[in-house]
Amino acid sequence: FAGAPGKPFPQLINATTGPLLLLLLAVLYAGNVPLLKLIEAHTPFALTAPDLLFLRFIMVSATVLPWAAFNLDKVLVVARPSAELGLWLFMGYALQLLALDKTSAAMCSVAAASTGALVQVLEVTFDSKPLSPVVALCSLGTIGGIALFVTAPPGGPAVAAGDPLQSLVGRLASLFAFLAPPPTAPAMPHEALLGGVPGEGLALGGAAFFAVHVWRCNRLISNGDPSGKVRGSDFELAVAAAQSVLTLALCAVFSAVDNPYPWSDQVGVLGHLDAGTWAGIFACGALCTGVPSILELFAFKVVDPALSSLIYCTIPLWGTMLGVPLLGASFGPQALMAGAVILFFSLTPSALKMLAARDGAA
Numbered sequence: 001f002a003g004a005p006g007k008p009f010p011q012l013i014n015a016t017t018g019p020l021l022l023l024l025l026a027v028l029y030a031g032n033v034p035l036l037k038l039i040e041a042h043t044p045f046a047l048t049a050p051d052l053l054f055l056r057f058i059m060v061s062a063t064v065l066p067w068a069a070f071n072l073d074k075v076l077v078v079a080r081p082s083a084e085l086g087l088w089l090f091m092g093y094a095l096q097l098l099a100l101d102k103t104s105a106a107m108c109s110v111a112a113a114s115t116g117a118l119v120q121v122l123e124v125t126f127d128s129k130p131l132s133p134v135v136a137l138c139s140l141g142t143i144g145g146i147a148l149f150v151t152a153p154p155g156g157p158a159v160a161a162g163d164p165l166q167s168l169v170g171r172l173a174s175l176f177a178f179l180a181p182p183p184t185a186p187a188m189p190h191e192a193l194l195g196g197v198p199g200e201g202l203a204l205g206g207a208a209f210f211a212v213h214v215w216r217c218n219r220l221i222s223n224g225d226p227s228g229k230v231r232g233s234d235f236e237l238a239v240a241a242a243q244s245v246l247t248l249a250l251c252a253v254f255s256a257v258d259n260p261y262p263w264s265d266q267v268g269v270l271g272h273l274d275a276g277t278w279a280g281i282f283a284c285g286a287l288c289t290g291v292p293s294i295l296e297l298f299a300f301k302v303v304d305p306a307l308s309s310l311i312y313c314t315i316p317l318w319g320t321m322l323g324v325p326l327l328g329a330s331f332g333p334q335a336l337m338a339g340a341v342i343l344f345f346s347l348t349p350s351a352l353k354m355l356a357a358r359d360g361a362a
Contacts, residue, residue, distance in 0.1 A: 015357045018302040019350035022311045025292040025299070026318060032288045033319030034326040039280045046261050046269040048188065049097050052281070054255040057248040059285020064294060068241035074230045078238045081220050085239070086246030088213035093247075094254055095206035098190060103199025105150075109316040111203035113146040114139075116309035116346075118211035123306060127219075134349055135306050141345030142313045149317065149338035152331075186260040211309065218305040221297055236297040244293065307353065310346045317342050 013021060039052065068075050099108055117139040123129040194202070225235050259266060273281075300308060317339050324330065331339075 013298045013302060015302050016354050018299040019311060019354065021295060021299045022303060022308055025296050026312050026314050028288050028292045030315045030318035031322055032284050034323040035280050035284050039277055042277055044269055044272060046265050048259055050255040050258050051266060053093060053097060054251040055281050056285040056289060057251045059282050060290040060293060061244045061248045063286050063290035064241040064244055067237055074234055074238040075241050077225060077227060077229050079242045082239045082242030083246045085213060085217055086243045088209050088216060090247045090250040092206045092209035092213060095202045095209065098194060099199045099202035099206060103203060107200055108203045109150050110143065110147050111207045113143045113313045115207050115211045116142060116306055116313055118208055119215050119309045120306040122211060122215045138310060138345040138349050142310060142342060145338050145341030145345055146316055149335055149342060152334035152338055188258055188260060190258045214309050215305045218300045221301045240294040240297055307350050310349060313346045314342055
């Protein structure tokens with residue numbers, strides 16, 4: 001994938017293919033939505049949401065650690081700026097998790113759609129870029145489309161989905177009281193600290209950190225390594241490796257601190273997860289988070305941050321579509337119309353820029 005050391009490959013990812021790659025990555029990211037719902041439905045309470053985030057980023061790190069092990073010197077060169085990216089990424093995921101405990105997934109989706117507008121605010125404020133009326137209008141249109149989408153009634157009775165994560169071991173375990181999950185989960189430590197913060201505020205805070213992450217990623221990748229020690233595609237891979245390791249470390253602390261269970265229970269519950277659950281965690285981490293987090297760095301080099309964020313606003317749409325076969329979800333007329341609105345407003349700025357680039361080349 002990386003090619004020869006220090007050799008970039010602009011022919012593969014450029015101004016035309018970059019937005020298309022981000023659209024594909026949005027579909028991969030969206031796979032987390034139904035997969036996490038399936039996983040959470042079949043895991044004991046002792047495996048908390050921070051624990052699951054930690055396991056997910058173990059799988060994320062596994063996608064880049066083999067390369068990093070043979071290029072440790074390059075990873076260390078970019079460790080400092082990549083640590084900043086890891087912090088923004090972790091804060092976005094953490095606040096999103098905490099928001100889901102206090103508000104609906106629909107509200108979190110609408111908040112996430114504000115990322116495109118927030119990125120443009122950052123560009124105008126700190127980069128002195130002129131405000132793009134088209135991007136600003138499309139950002140508002142995308143937020144409206146997602147609001148319409150998440151409030152749409154189902155199109156009909158949902159089809160009962162299969163249960164790919166339920167195994168014979170899990171069914172036998174339910175016969176034994178000492179292996180059965182408790183009837184209610186104990187309060188999480190963060191609830192005492194953030195009890196007065198509304199879920200909507202946490203969701204918007206998560207969107208703000210994701211916006212900063214996209215904006216800073218674009219700046220870092222566009223400028224490259226100022227020391228000149230890491231060049232070409234090696235730079236993006238080194239940033240991805242350092243970023244994922246730092247995020248993993250923060251997730252480990254989050255899992256240990258924000259947990260009502262003793263350490264022995266946290267470790268012991270892992271032995272009660274069946275093969276299907278582990279497969280789901282691997283898919284969420286490696287396929288639906290790790291691979292996109294690497295490839296998006298190459299796309300960020302050629303796609304403006306605001307346009308990248310708008311493309312990622314299609315994630316709720318793809319997540320719901322993937323939920324049709326996996327969760328038995330269904331679409332109604334309002335959802336179909338809202339989906340068309342989301343696609344139009346989120347992809348129009350990128351399409352216009354691609355056409356302008358083609359006309360300029362001609």
